[in-house]
Structures are given as structure tokens and as C-alpha cells.
Amino acid sequence: MERDIGARLRYYRERAGLSPDEMAARLEISATKVRNLETATNVIPIALLTRAARVLGVTVGDLYGPHDPVVGADAERTRAAHAVLSHPETRALIEAYYAAPESVRETFSGLLKSLAGR
Numbered sequence: 001m002e003r004d005i006g007a008r009l010r011y012y013r014e015r016a017g018l019s020p021d022e023m024a025a026r027l028e029i030s031a032t033k034v035r036n037l038e039t040a041t042n043v044i045p046i047a048l049l050t051r052a053a054r055v056l057g058v059t060v061g062d063l064y065g066p067h068d069p070v071v072g073a074d075a076e077r078t079r080a081a082h083a084v085l086s087h088p089e090t091r092a093l094i095e096a097y098y099a100a101p102e103s104v105r106e107t108f109s110g111l112l113k114s115l116a117g118r
Contacts, residue, residue, distance in 0.1 A: 003040040005049070008063045010038040012056040026055045 013023050013034075020038075024031040027048065036042045037052075044052075046060075053060045084090055097105060 005044055005063050006038045006040040008065065009044075009049075009052060009056075012058050012062065013038075016056050018056075023052075023055065027051055 013020070018026070020031045020034045024034045027034070029048070033042070037044050037048075049063060050060055053063055097108065100108070
């Protein structure tokens with residue numbers, strides 16, 4: 001479990017654009033300790049995990065979460081998708097889409113696919 005939390009901690013740190021040194025400074029610990037936490041060399045105390053989540057703008061649940069962080073080549077696409085999906089207009093459109101009857105959703109989906117050339 002610590003390995004998973006460490007991987008998520010690293011993912012969210014990198015997503016926030018922080019180096020291990022910058023993260024360490026914000027947490028008031030050494031960069032070596034940050035690296036050890038990310039590689040599961042150390043057990044992460046909950047107080048430190050809570051501070052790290054606050055620094056990274058995520059919840060402790062995100063660090064414990066059931067999902068695996070996206071790394072490597074997919075990370076940039078994930079960041080771009082997150083930016084689009086977190087936009088208020090996107091949420092409003094999705095909510096309106098699912099509030100519509102299924103027949104309307106099918107027609108709308110067909111229209112969008114047609115306009116997109118798919």
C-alpha cells in the first residue's frame with residue numbers, strides 16, 4: 001500500500017510541477033525524505049500525508065485512492081483531459097446531456113460525430 005501511495009504522491013507532485021526539493025521545502029522535510037516517501041522506503045505518517053495533500057491541492061483520499069496514477073506518455077494527455085473536464089461549462093454540458101432522454105442523447109451524439117467527421 002505504501003508503494004501505491006508513494007507512486008500517487010510522486011504523480012501529483014509532478015503534476016503540480018514541483019521538484020522533490022520544492023516539495024521538501026513546502027513540507028519542511030529533506031528532499032531525500034520526499035524521494036524515500038515516493039519510493040515507499042519509509043511509511044508515510046498521516047500528518048505528513050495530510051500536509052502533502054494540501055500542498056498538492058488534492059485530498060488524502062486521492063493519495064490513498066482506488067485508482068492508479070497515470071504516468072509516462074499518457075500523463076500529458078491526462079493533464080489536458082483533466083483541464084477540459086474540470087471546466088464549469090464541460091460539467092454543465094455533461095449534466096444537460098444525461099438529463100435528456102436517451103433518444104435525444106443518441107441523436108445529439110450522432111450529430112456531434114457527424115460534425116466531427118467521424
